[in-house]
Amino acid sequence: MASSLKALLVEDMAVQRMVLSALLRKQFHCEITMAENGKEAVDMFLEGNTFDIVFCDKDMPIMTGPEAVVKIRAMGATDVKIVGVSTDFEAMEAFMSAGADVFVPKPIRLDVVEPMIQEVINNKKN
Template sequence: MELKAKGFTSIKALLVEDIEVCRLVLSTFLLRLHCEVTLAMNGKEAVDLFLEGKKFDIVLFDKDMPVITGPEAIVKIRAMGETDVKIVGVSADNHAMEAFMGAGADLFVPKPIRMEALGPIIQDVINKKTNDMV
């Protein structure tokens, strides 16, 4: 499912989260940060989107999900040659950082994630995209 923020947006975000309330909170944050948001319920759905040729500027992954976990999906996505997309692991699990970073994530943010933590990450993606266009 795709959600679009009002106004112009150039950042395409993929949110991979199996818990509905977490999806709602994080997608609201991303929309407020003017991202175009695509939702996936598990790692397999995320991998399938990349296999279909979809491109994203940033992906936020939960760790423990049915079918394929966040770290497993990251390994598959990186193996496809997707190195430009910023991948952020998001979890309340105490050992999640090691799992995400070992799988190829760029960053880890513990849950509950706050808007103040997400804003600078999105700004970095915007800055990188702007610099790549120059």
């Protein structure tokens, strides 16, 4: 079952990017694109790139996760599933009001991510 979901990881910490990308590649065979801050992510959408799912950290230099989510949604990217990620539980409200679909606390666990990825795969099929 080669779904080849396109995932964008927006995370300023290299270790976190490596851990999450390894998980997504190994478990779900995702095609991974990485951004180190919210501005890079927004620029990717501005350049016309499309993604099935975005994992977005909260606290990053230049542009935070919630700021990026607001801009991405404002561009009309409503189909992409956006997952807000943070160690900070206060972040949930910031992400949800910015337009994220769901919030996941760090460290990200496979059992939490799996149903989300499955939902995106199912939506792509339909």
